[in-house]
Amino acid sequence: xxxxxxxxxxxxxAGNWTGSGxxxxxxxxxxxxxxxxxxxxxxxxxxxxxxxxxxxxxGFLAINISNVGRAVPTFALLALFVTADFxxxxxxxxxxRAGLATLLALTLFALPPIITNAYVAVREVPDxxxxxxxxxxxxxxxxxxxxxxxxxxxxVLSGVRLALVQVWATATIAALVAGPGLGRVITDGFFRTNxxxxxxxxxxxxxxxxxxxxxAAAVQRLARPVxxxxxPGRSPGGSGGGSTGGDHGSVSASERIDPAAAEH
Amino acid sequence: MTLLVRASAAEEPSCYSRAVNEWVCADYVRDRQSExxxxxxxxxxxxxxxxxxxxxxxxxxxxxxxxxxxLEASVLGxxxxxxxxxxxxLFPLLVPFTGxxxxxxxxxxxxxxxxxxxxAMLEGLRAVPDDIVESAxxxxxxxxxxxxxxxxxxxxxxIMAGLRxxxxxxxxxxxxxxxVAYGGLGNLIRDGVSTNFRAELFTAAVLCVALAxxxxxxxxxxxxxxxxxxxxxxx
Numbered sequence: 001x002x003x004x005x006x007x008x009x010x011x012x013x014a015g016n017w018t019g020s021g022x023x024x025x026x027x028x029x030x031x032x033x034x035x036x037x038x039x040x041x042x043x044x045x046x047x048x049x050x051x052x053x054x055x056x057x058x059g060f061l062a063i064n065i066s067n068v069g070r071a072v073p074t075f076a077l078l079a080l081f082v083t084a085d086f087x088x089x090x091x092x093x094x095x096x097r098a099g100l101a102t103l104l105a106l107t108l109f110a111l112p113p114i115i116t117n118a119y120v121a122v123r124e125v126p127d128x129x130x131x132x133x134x135x136x137x138x139x140x141x142x143x144x145x146x147x148x149x150x151x152x153x154x155x156v157l158s159g160v161r162l163a164l165v166q167v168w169a170t171a172t173i174a175a176l177v178a179g180p181g182l183g184r185v186i187t188d189g190f191f192r193t194n195x196x197x198x199x200x201x202x203x204x205x206x207x208x209x210x211x212x213x214x215x216a217a218a219v220q221r222l223a224r225p226v227x228x229x230x231x232p233g234r235s236p237g238g239s240g241g242g243s244t245g246g247d248h249g250s251v252s253a254s255e256r257i258d259p260a261a262a263e264h
Numbered sequence: 265m266t267l268l269v270r271a272s273a274a275e276e277p278s279c280y281s282r283a284v285n286e287w288v289c290a291d292y293v294r295d296r297q298s299e300x301x302x303x304x305x306x307x308x309x310x311x312x313x314x315x316x317x318x319x320x321x322x323x324x325x326x327x328x329x330x331x332x333x334x335l336e337a338s339v340l341g342x343x344x345x346x347x348x349x350x351x352x353x354l355f356p357l358l359v360p361f362t363g364x365x366x367x368x369x370x371x372x373x374x375x376x377x378x379x380x381x382x383x384a385m386l387e388g389l390r391a392v393p394d395d396i397v398e399s400a401x402x403x404x405x406x407x408x409x410x411x412x413x414x415x416x417x418x419x420x421x422x423i424m425a426g427l428r429x430x431x432x433x434x435x436x437x438x439x440x441x442x443x444v445a446y447g448g449l450g451n452l453i454r455d456g457v458s459t460n461f462r463a464e465l466f467t468a469a470v471l472c473v474a475l476a477x478x479x480x481x482x483x484x485x486x487x488x489x490x491x492x493x494x495x496x497x498x499x
Contacts, residue, residue: 003360070429071476073436075450076469079457083465169350173440176352177457183352190356190443199360202353209348 006196007203010189016200023185023204029096030181031208034168036095037106041114041167042160044107049115053122053152054144062119069112075173078105082177089178096180102171109170110163117159121152154224161216169209280463289463296464300452304471306366307448310441311434311479313370318377318430325378326385327411336386343379351376351440359444369441376437377430384426388419421494424487428480435476449475 010016017024052058081101082089092099125148133143175183182205189197279289293300329336349357354372362368392415400414416423439450447454449468456465488495 067432067480070432071436071473071480073439073450073453073469073472075439075442076453076465076472079453079465080469083457083460083462165348169348169353172350172352176440176443176454183350186352186356187443190359195356195360198356202349202357205353206349209350210345213344213348 003195003199006194007199008196010197010200011203021184023182023201026180026182026184027204027208029094030168030171030183033095033099033102033106033171033174033181034164034212037103037167037171038110038160038164040103040107041110041163045111045114046118046156049118050122050144050149050152050156053119054140054148056123059119059123062115066112066116069109074105074109074170075176077108078102078173078177078179081105082179098174098177098179101177102174102179102181106167106171110167113163113166114159117162118152118156121155121159122148124155125151154220157220157223161213161220164216165209165213168212169205172205280461285460285462287462287466289467292463293467300467300471303449303452303468304475306446307435307438307450307472307475310366310369310373310438310446310448311431311475313366314373314434314438315377315427315431317370317374318381318434319427321374322378322381322385325382326389329382329386330389339382340386343382346375347379351437352443355441355443364444364446366441366446368444369438369446373434373437373441377434380426380430380433381423384423384429385419388422388426389415391422392418417491420487420491424483424490428483431479431483432476435472435479439472 016022019025049062052062078101081087081104082098087098087100087104089098090100091097092103095103129147129151130143133147138146171181172183172186174181175187182201185201186198186205189195189199189201277284278291278295279286280292280295325339329339351372354375355368358368358372362371396414396418397410400410405414438448439453441447442450442454445451449472452464452468453472455461456468
């Protein structure tokens with residue numbers, strides 16, 4: 001399989017990594033795109049979804065936006081953006097050619113998982129905990145900030161984590177419209193029948209995807225109110241963590257939320 | 265200048281001519297009917313083949329994971345791992361083995377569908393109540409008959425939910441197959457981008473979403489037919 005030796009040769013040649021258009025630059029470009037799109041999606045989606053979850057309204061919308069998002073191909077969306085007068089293929093600072101179009105498409109792509117998970121997370125906070133908060137005389141805002149938000153955090157984060165890896169992976173599609181990112185390496189190698197190069201690009205993207213997944217999992221574990229592995233039911237108050245929802249509340253809720261979080 | 269304008273006015277340019285280049289254009293759909301139809305047929309064929317292949321592989325995997333609990337973690341781990349590989353990267357990875365053929369796209373998409381389906385199958389089978397399984401055993405059901413006559417029918421709602429997710433995302437992902445020239449409607453989208461052909465691009469994108477919705481509705485209908493008992497309970 002000469003393809004693999006070609007790939008290895010491409011990966012180990014320092015010249016392919018450095019300089020303008022090198023893999024390092026493209027890698028950074030794609031990371032920048034991914035995190036900007038994710039931040040935009042979080043900034044837009046989280047407040048709305050958490051608020052709707054707190055009010056307990058708009059569930060139909062919050063759940064179904066995921067289904068709609070799944071049905072719209074990101075490639076088609078990106079293609080429409082690039083071909084339209086706005087945002088078109090204009091270069092956007094460090095984001096490269098068609099930067100704005102890619103950023104918009106990726107943000108729209110990241111919104112559904114973030115919104116759905118955040119909404120479900122707040123709704124999943126057990127009723128008795130919410131009632132206890134009300135009974136303690138908390139206002140709606142206090143209940144949200146001190147009870148619902150801390151308890152919902154693990155599931156909210158798992159939505160963001162899901163979106164992060166998916167956005168990173170999907171960002172490669174920008175190359176199909178000659179946009180920014182590592183997808184360039186893949187399509188370039190591919191169309192010039194330099195399969196070793198294409199394969200090298202694919203491997204780098206996959207490795208970074210796995211690294212991001214592991215990183216996100218580690219961050220998520222840090223944010224858990226009760227450390228995993230510790231049986232929460234039997235050791236209440238053992239480690240309430242950073243949650244301010246009261247020990248008993250956080251314990252019973254994390255018990256309920258955990259299996260849901262593990263699904264992703 | 266006036267000459268040019270008069271000339272084009274005389275010809276009555278269709279709405280998809282270079283000068284006009286409208287997004288929505290009925291003339292385009294009429295004139296390129298066969299091209300659009302071919303792309304749609306290819307899209308449907310690739311999607312169905314991928315999902316079918318995904319089911320064929322996912323089923324034994326789910327059964328094995330259920331039978332040997334030790335396997336379960338690795339089966340789920342591998343399927344999550346596959347999902348982190350971008351489709352644009354997966355197709356080139358497969359090309360050295362399968363070439364520039366529809367097979368490449370089908371295998372790649374089947375791998376993605378697989379990850380969703382294995383999870384759904386495991387969850388669905390696990391959700392079958394223990395007492396029902398026990399009473400079936402008490403009635404003398406063997407393992408195979410138990411699976412096909414009792415457990416699978418009861419797992420259908422959860423499995424179908426997974427199938428809907430898998431099918432809809434496969435329809436969307438098929439467009440990326442245009443990388444190896446077998447992307448169904450994705451080929452039209454790609455061509456639309458490179459030639460700045462708005463009507464072609466828009467029509468293909470709309471058809472793509474419509475196709476996803478259509479298949480989703482069909483699966484829901486199939487589920488209603490397959491599980492008549494759930495309707496009885498609700499009514």
